[in-house]
Amino acid sequence: MSLQQNNFFPTVIFPIFFFLFEEMGPKDSYVAYIEDHSANGTFVNRELIGKGKRLPLTHNSEIALSIQTNKGKMHYNISRFFMC
Numbered sequence: 001m002s003l004q005q006n007n008f009f010p011t012v013i014f015p016i017f018f019f020l021f022e023e024m025g026p027k028d029s030y031v032a033y034i035e036d037h038s039a040n041g042t043f044v045n046r047e048l049i050g051k052g053k054r055l056p057l058t059h060n061s062e063i064a065l066s067i068q069t070n071k072g073k074m075h076y077n078i079s080r081f082f083m084c
Helices: none
Strands: 002-005 010-013 018-024 030-036 042-044 054-057 061-065 071-077 080-083
Touching: 030 042
Parallel strands: none
Antiparallel strands: 002 010, 018 030, 030 054, 042 061, 061 071, 071 080
């Protein structure tokens, strides 16, 4: 991890493990997705996503980094994402 300083505020540069985003799905509803950008793997409900690939998320999806047991829950509410 590195720290850079600019004229306004410090910027922290860190690795990106995954992206969370939503797209319009069937019947004018939104579908939440996770896209893996990690070097060691990202898992959803113990299923390996694969670098550069994505999977849909549902309420209470378990997201794990590196190994299947390093996990947290995904709480999805309309268009807001919460990680805990």
